Amino acid sequence: MESSVCLSLLTLLLLTPRGLSKGYYDPYNNYYYDYDDGEEDPPTFQARSQTFTVEVGQSVIIPCDVDNAGLNKLIIKKIPPHGGREKLLSVGTERVTKDRRISIEGARLTISHARPKDAGVFICAFEMEPPVELKHTLDVQFAPTIKAEAPPEQHVPKGTTVTLACKAHGNPEPIIRWSRQEGPLPSGLRSEEGHSLTLEGVDRHVEGTYLCTADNGIGESASAAMTITVEYPPEISTEKAVVRTGEGDTVELVCVVHGRPAPDVIWTRDGHPLPDTLMDTKLHLPDSRAHESHGHHVSLLHIAHRHTLTIKNVTEKDFGAYVCIAENSHGQKDAVIQMTGLPKPPLVTSSPNGGESTSYTLTWETESYYPITEFLIKYRKAHMSTWQQSNRTMVMAGSWENVSQAVRPVGARRGTRHSMAHTLRQLEVATDYLAVIRVRNKCGWSSESQHFAFSTKKAMAVLQSTSGGAQTQVLALSWMALVMALGMVV
Missing domain, CATH: 2.60.40.10 (Immunoglobulins)
Incomplete structure (x- = not known):
């Protein structure tokens, strides 16, 4: 009896394809019971984890292709690049996010016109125990932007130290370069790299507009401008300290004046103010009242930093010391020009x-x-x-x-x-x-x-003599030079 049962069970096992069904045979009732233990092979993703790099405006496909998905639904979610809360994008073939740039086709997620905010980690997952996941990283590159971290215009006193700084944002990380619109930087270089630029002991020669430019190779570079204006007391130089002239001549006495704020300039002669130098310093033009009293004998012209005092039909009474005096809120400075008829030293x-x-x-x-x-x-x-x-x-x-x-x-x-x-x-x-x-x-x-x-002459002429057809030249020092050479002690 037992041998016949075993034979029947063996026959059933041989006739039943392996894996086709699962169950057991009841030899006492001669009946096979089929059952399902609830275990299935888990889904398997076809791709490996990848990093996708795109530029802003391009499209990208996040692949979640899977084998043996069965009745399990694929979930795609995203984690921001710097951490944060997960965001569900799709369940199965249904898009959950409201972003219309995202579409689902089968097991693939497509992002059109990528933006920087689209960067992050995308997770293709099946909610099982244990979880089945595939992670992709999306890197969205974009052109730089830059912002000045200093005021757009600064008025600073002479001698102070000024630091200019900029902050740039972009992917990849931008490089910041400094330049100056007016020419080379105070260091003499055309440009320097760094997030900041320090100017020590500033004077009028460092005035100008400084540019910080960010570049990362994506799109166009970006720049921010900052202007430095240095306030300082007057500085004066003269084109000629002594002007030699004579009666009937016309001469120009010139002072070059720098200062910030722009200095007021007056002229004096031999310590007395000149009455004919009224000036509209704001317009930088001669006042129409300035030259009436002496028939245009003395006139003043102010163009940029050049102050010119013109004297026509010079007489000996005009000779003397002329002083141009410049003054602003930071101080006063003067320069003297001597107008004379005396000869120049030979x-x-x-x-x-x-x-x-x-x-x-x-x-x-x-x-x-x-x-x-x-x-x-x-x-x-x-x-x-x-x-x-x-x-x-x-x-x-x-x-x-x-x-x-x-x-x-x-x-x-x-x-x-x-x-x-x-x-x-x-x-x-x-x-x-x-x-x-x-x-x-x-x-x-x-x-x-x-x-x-x-x-006076220190050597005698060459003595020449002719003897036996041969010419001999003898060089002799003068007797005074010889005496000095032998007898003088210095």
Whole structure:
């Protein structure tokens, strides 16, 4: 009996395809009971986890293709890139999110016209025990934006330290570069990288508009501008500190003035305010009332930083010291321009090495509106003698000799420039001298020229002799040069 039951059960197992059904056979009642234990093979995703990178405006497909889904419903949800609350996007083939840019086709989620906010982790999941999940990462790249973290315009005192800063946003992380609209940065470079730019000890030379520009290779770069204005006391320079002129001439006295706020500028002569320099400093134009009292003899013009005082039909009464005075809320500064008819100090033009043994010809030039009527030359030997005391060697300079006389200009006169010359005689052979020159015109004497060093001839001519058809050249030093070489102790 038992053997027949076992045989029947074995026959049933052989005839039943494996996996086709599950159950057991009751040999006592000769009946097979089929049953289902509730266990199924879990769904399997066809793809691996991936990272998708797109630029703003492009479309992207998030694949959740699956095998053996059965009656289980696929759920797609999203986690923001920096963490946060999960957001359900779809259940099965039904879109749950209200975002119309998202569509579901089968087991795939499509995002059209991607935006930065679409970035994050997308989870394809079946709610089972244990859960079955597939994660994809979406990276949305976008062009940079930038924002200045300093005021768009700053007025700062001279000497302070100013830091400019910008903050950029973009994907990938943008690089920030600094530049200056007016030219190179104070460092001398055309551009520098960094989130901030520090300017130490600012002055007017660093004024301008600074740009911070963000770039990450996506789309167009973005820039923000900040303007630096430096406030400082007046700074003055003159185009000529001394202006030489004469009767009937027209001259311009020029002061270049910088300052912030823009300084008010007035002129004085010999300590007295000039009555003819009324000025509308706001419009930077001469006032129509400014020149009526003296028939346009003195007038003032202000263009940008250049202040020009013009004097027409100059007379000797106009000679003197003119002062331009600039003042603003940070201080006051002045500069002096001397207007004179005196000659300019002479400039020696002759060679320092003389060609004569006992004489030397000085040549010089000077500038004078009026003819030169006289000159004065002072000269002396550079070293006269030596003497010893207490084992010390002392060198004594020679005393000054004066030559003064009325002269005629030598050479052609070119405008106010005069060329002159004079020969000094009875000088010592091969000797070093110093000379200074002054010249005079109808207005008076010039200042002295710079000390000029010269010397008389230090070598004799070449002696030539012919003997037996052969020519021999002998170079001999003058006897005075030889004496100095052997006997002088410096």
